[in-house]
Amino acid sequence: MTRTRTTRLRRPLLAGTTAVAAMAVTAGLVAATTEPAKAATGPELSLIAATGSLTLTSWKEDPGVYLDLGTYLTADGRPLELKVTRKSYKDPVTITQTVYEGGKAKAKTLPKGTVKDFSGLPGFAEITVTDKAGKKVLSRTEDFCPNNASGRVRPDAPATSKYPESCPTNPFTLGSVWGVEKGWAANTYAGSYTEPVALPAGTYTAKVGVAKKYRDLFGIADKPATVKVTVVERSYEDEQGAAGASASLSATTGEHAGHDAAHRAPTAHAGHGPGHAPTPAQAAAPVTSGAGPSYNVGHGPLKAAPPALPWALKKKQAARSMPVGDKGGQTDGSRKALALQPLAKRPSGKPSLPDVPKPDLRSLPAYGIVVSDGEKNVPGKDYLAFSANVWNAGPAQLVVDGFRSPGKAKMDAYQYFYDAKGKQVGYTPTGTMEWDPRPGHVHWHFTDFASYRLLKADKKEAVRSGKEAFCLANTDAIDYTVKNANWHPFNTDLSTACGEENSISVREVLDVGSGDTYSQDLPGQSFDITDVPNGTYYIQVLANPEKRLKETNVDNNSALRKIVLGGKPDARTVTVPAHDLVNAN
Numbered sequence: 001m002t003r004t005r006t007t008r009l010r011r012p013l014l015a016g017t018t019a020v021a022a023m024a025v026t027a028g029l030v031a032a033t034t035e036p037a038k039a040a041t042g043p044e045l046s047l048i049a050a051t052g053s054l055t056l057t058s059w060k061e062d063p064g065v066y067l068d069l070g071t072y073l074t075a076d077g078r079p080l081e082l083k084v085t086r087k088s089y090k091d092p093v094t095i096t097q098t099v100y101e102g103g104k105a106k107a108k109t110l111p112k113g114t115v116k117d118f119s120g121l122p123g124f125a126e127i128t129v130t131d132k133a134g135k136k137v138l139s140r141t142e143d144f145c146p147n148n149a150s151g152r153v154r155p156d157a158p159a160t161s162k163y164p165e166s167c168p169t170n171p172f173t174l175g176s177v178w179g180v181e182k183g184w185a186a187n188t189y190a191g192s193y194t195e196p197v198a199l200p201a202g203t204y205t206a207k208v209g210v211a212k213k214y215r216d217l218f219g220i221a222d223k224p225a226t227v228k229v230t231v232v233e234r235s236y237e238d239e240q241g242a243a244g245a246s247a248s249l250s251a252t253t254g255e256h257a258g259h260d261a262a263h264r265a266p267t268a269h270a271g272h273g274p275g276h277a278p279t280p281a282q283a284a285a286p287v288t289s290g291a292g293p294s295y296n297v298g299h300g301p302l303k304a305a306p307p308a309l310p311w312a313l314k315k316k317q318a319a320r321s322m323p324v325g326d327k328g329g330q331t332d333g334s335r336k337a338l339a340l341q342p343l344a345k346r347p348s349g350k351p352s353l354p355d356v357p358k359p360d361l362r363s364l365p366a367y368g369i370v371v372s373d374g375e376k377n378v379p380g381k382d383y384l385a386f387s388a389n390v391w392n393a394g395p396a397q398l399v400v401d402g403f404r405s406p407g408k409a410k411m412d413a414y415q416y417f418y419d420a421k422g423k424q425v426g427y428t429p430t431g432t433m434e435w436d437p438r439p440g441h442v443h444w445h446f447t448d449f450a451s452y453r454l455l456k457a458d459k460k461e462a463v464r465s466g467k468e469a470f471c472l473a474n475t476d477a478i479d480y481t482v483k484n485a486n487w488h489p490f491n492t493d494l495s496t497a498c499g500e501e502n503s504i505s506v507r508e509v510l511d512v513g514s515g516d517t518y519s520q521d522l523p524g525q526s527f528d529i530t531d532v533p534n535g536t537y538y539i540q541v542l543a544n545p546e547k548r549l550k551e552t553n554v555d556n557n558s559a560l561r562k563i564v565l566g567g568k569p570d571a572r573t574v575t576v577p578a579h580d581l582v583n584a585n
Helices: 212-218 236-253 257-262 309-317
Strands: 002-004 044-049 053-061 070-074 080-087 094-101 106-111 121-131 137-143 150-152 175-178 184-187 204-210 227-232 295-298 300-302 361-362 366-374 384-392 396-404 410-418 424-436 443-444 450-455 461-464 505-510 514-520 537-542 558-568 571-576
Touching: 044 204, 044 227, 070 175, 094 295, 175 184, 184 424, 204 212, 361 537, 361 558, 366 558, 366 571, 384 505, 384 558, 396 424, 396 443, 443 505, 505 514
Parallel strands: 053 227
Antiparallel strands: 002 571, 044 070, 070 184, 080 094, 080 175, 094 106, 121 137, 121 204, 150 184, 204 227, 295 300, 361 384, 366 384, 384 514, 396 410, 396 505, 410 424, 424 443, 450 461, 450 537, 537 558, 558 571
16 A cells, blocks of 8 residues: 655656667677576577676766676577566466477466566576675675667577567556567666665676576576676766866867867767766666667667567578467567558548457556646645556557648547558548647647546546547557567657647557556646545546547446545645555555
C-alpha cells in the first residue's frame, strides 16, 4: 500500500534504454576463454570484456562512479531468447526459454522465482573491485536485461537483432521478450537500475562474473572478466572554465591554436561548444518504459533495428529455426509494420467493415497516482493526478488517418483495415482529429480514444476528466508475447506521429503489444477533488468510450483502480492499495 501527496507527473521519457554504450563489438575483444554450453539445444553463452582497461569519471558536484565496465554476454550457436509473462495481476511473473529439439523451437520453463518482474534477471552479474594494494573495496550484484545495448561480435552475424531494445518498466506489463541475437553481445551493465558507487580517484581492478545459478541454468563457464579501472575526479566548473579558456585562446591566437586546444579538450565535452560542461544526465541512462529506441548516454540515439525478416527467412531456408510468421499466442518478431505515412488522399467509395483481424484495445489500471495543486499553486484547490495506459492486444494494428479539408480546423478521421498480406481492404469513419496548440502538446489529437472517470464506492460517477483526445504513440511495451506483436514499433513518441499545424493529413498507429501512456496532471485532465468527500473511490480508465473504433472485443475496455482519499482541504492525501500482486501507486 502506498501513500503519497505530491509529485510532478509528465508523459514518460520514452526514448531511453536500460543500458548505455552500445558498440559494434569486434573480434578483437578481450575475452575470457569459453567452454561449450552444456545444453546442446540452447545457445552457447560467454561473458567477455570489450576492453582490458578503462577510465571512469567521478564528478565533484555529483560524486560517485557508474560501473559501466564494458562486459558483455555473447550468444553463439543459437540466440538466447526468454519470454516473461504473467497470466493476470493475481499471478506471479514466470519465465520460459526458447530451446530447440530437432531444429524445432519449444518452450522450456525455468525455475519459479527466477524473475520477480520484467526489468531483467536479478543478481545476474557479480562485481568485485579491489584497490591498488589488492584490498577489496566493493562487492555487489547487478540485474541484467538481455535487451541491453548490444553489438555484433562476428561479421557473419545477423545485421540487426530481432529482439526489443530494453526491458519494460510499466508496473502493469503483462508480457515481455528478452533476447541476445546469435553472434551478438549484450551489455551486462544495469544502467538506470543501478546506483553509483563511491570510489576515490585511483587505480582499481574490477572482476565481473555470472552468478552460479545462472551459470548452471544457461551453461555459462565460470570465467570472470577482469578490467583495470582508473577513476579520475573532475568538476563541472573546471570543465566550463577550460571551455571558456579554449574559446578565448581561439579568438586571440588564431585558427591553429583553437584547433590544437580542441584536441586537448576532454572528449566528453567535444561538440558542445564553450560553456557547456558534461551534465549529470551523461552518467547513466534514464528509466524507460521499454518501447522506445535506445539512447546511449554520450553517444546519441541508436535507431531501432528494423524487423528481422531477412534473417528469419535465411534461418528458415537453412531449416535451423522456427518458421517465419506468427502463430497463436506467439511471435518470432519478423512481422513488418504497416507504413506510418498517411495515404495521399482521403478514402472514396462506400465504407466497409471487412472480416479481417482487428485491434483489441484494453485499459490498464491507473498508476502514478498523487494529489497535486495542478501546478497552478491555487490555494484551496486539490487535484488527483494519475497515469493511464490503453494498449493494443491485437492481432491487428490500430491505424487511424486524419484528412483535412482546406481551411478547416479539424480533420476527418478514418480507421483502416488490412488483410493478412498487409493490403488495405476496408475503412470506416471514426470521428475527428483536432489541433492542440497548448505548450507541451502542439500536435494533432484523435478524439474519443479514451476517457477517465472517478467513481464512488458504488461505482457511480463522481468526477470526469476533460481529457479524451490523444496523439497515439507506442510509449510502453505492454505484452510482446501476444500474436503479431511488433518488437520494434517506430512511433514511440509524439514527435514521430502527431503532425504539424500545417499538416494536410496525419497517420496515427497503435501497434500490437504496445500501449499509450498519458499522465493526467493538469487541470481539465486530472480530477478536481476539491469538493469531493474523503472515502473510497475508483479511477476508471475506459478505452474507446463511444465505440467508434472497430475492435475484436469491447468488453475489456475498462479498468478500475481503487484509491482512498483523506486529509483536509488544500492538504488532501491519497492512499493506493495494491492491485492484486502489483503494489505500485
